[in-house]
Amino acid sequence: MTNPILSVKDLSVRFGAATVVDDVSFAVAPGESFGLVGESGSGKSTILRTIMGLNQDWSGEILVDGQPAASDSRRKFARRVQMVFQDPYASLHPRHLIGKAIAEPMRIHGMDNADARALDLLDLIGLGRNFAYRYPHELSGGQRQRVAIARALSLSPKLLLLDEPTSALDVSVQAEILNLLNTLRKELNLTFVIVSHNLAVVSYMCDRLMVMQNARMVENVTRAQLRNGELKADYTRDFVAASRL
Structure with a gap:
């Protein structure tokens, strides 16, 4: 190889x-x-x-x-390199809106348009932009894992x-x-x-x-x-x- x-x-x-x-x-x-x-x-x-x-x-x-x-x-x-962990229930902060959770890594890394890119990622993973304004407890396990995947993709690894x-x-x-x-x-x-x-x-x-x-x-x-x-x-x-x- x-x-x-x-x-x-x-x-x-x-x-x-x-x-x-x-x-x-x-x-x-x-x-x-x-x-x-x-x-x-x-x-x-x-x-x-x-x-x-x-x-x-x-x-x-x-x-x-x-x-x-x-x-x-x-x-x-x-x-x-990013990692997606096993448990979608433990991987999201319970008091953070979904949009904030996805945008946070981009803000930490000083990337522009973090909020807009978070909305694009929600579209990409098949949830839609309205999910940006929900909390983790409002999502199913599969939806939370989609959010975890979106967050892992936020830095474009x-x-x-x-x-x-x-x-x-x-x-x-x-x-x-x-x-x-x-x-x-x-x-x-x-x-x-x-x-x-x-x-x-x-x-x-x-x-x-x-x-x-x-x-x-x-x-x-x-x-x-x-x-x-x-x-x-x-x-x-x-x-x-x-x-x-």
């Missing part, structure tokens, strides 16, 4: 004496959707949080556009890290959010790294995926290899079989 937008090499992360990510490497091409899948506790979400600078005790190399992520100022990094973006939502709403994300990736030329324990979500969303178990990488497979059962590791075959039960 030439010129990946994200390169993670020999990443290990520790929480005290425990190693929660152990010597993991992968690279993601611009415009690609790459999945991290495995059972709970395998280290998937920790990788995303480490890329975002939320974990301190780690070793290895994380490059974004060929530059060490840790060398960027937080403001510069935020303009290139090229790389979105998505940590179980639909697992807190009803099944009927999950498909709407996944379809929205697919549409946004194509329209805005975004790159995704998606964490999920749900193999169906990763198979639907991702071009390639890395299977993890007990903090380590098991294997990398393409969507076609996954769907055709072309899997090398026993754990991956067992994980796929269990997902289909």
Whole structure:
């Protein structure tokens, strides 16, 4: 792969004496959707949080556009990489209007026309401008997750890290959010790294995926290899079989 937008090499992360990510490497091409899948506790979400600078005790190399992520100022990094978290209920300030929540990152970064751009983003995510004047408690879970996506897009990043973006939502709403994300990736030329324990979500969303178990990488497979059962590791075959039960 030439010129990946994200390169993670020999990443290990520790929480005290425990190693929660152990010597993991992968690279993601611009415009690609790459999945991290495995059972709970395998280290998937920790990788995303480490890329975002939320974990301190780690070793290895994380490059974004060929530059060490840790060398960027937080403001510069935020303009290139954003994260959408799992729980839409916890990610919005309960006393802030939706329009303010979306505009706030733009104001912090000194961007012009933050309020007008927030309205445009509400249109983009399919809610509409009237939602700017509502509070989070007036929105459903799916609507809140759309707002979280709009806020992540407010600084025009090229790389979105998505940590179980639909697992807190009803099944009927999950498909709407996944379809929205697919549409946004194509329209805005975004790159995704998606964490999920749900193999169906990763198979639907991702071009390639890395299977993890007990903090380590098991294997990398393409969507076609996954769907055709072309899997090398026993754990991956067992994980796929269990997902289909």
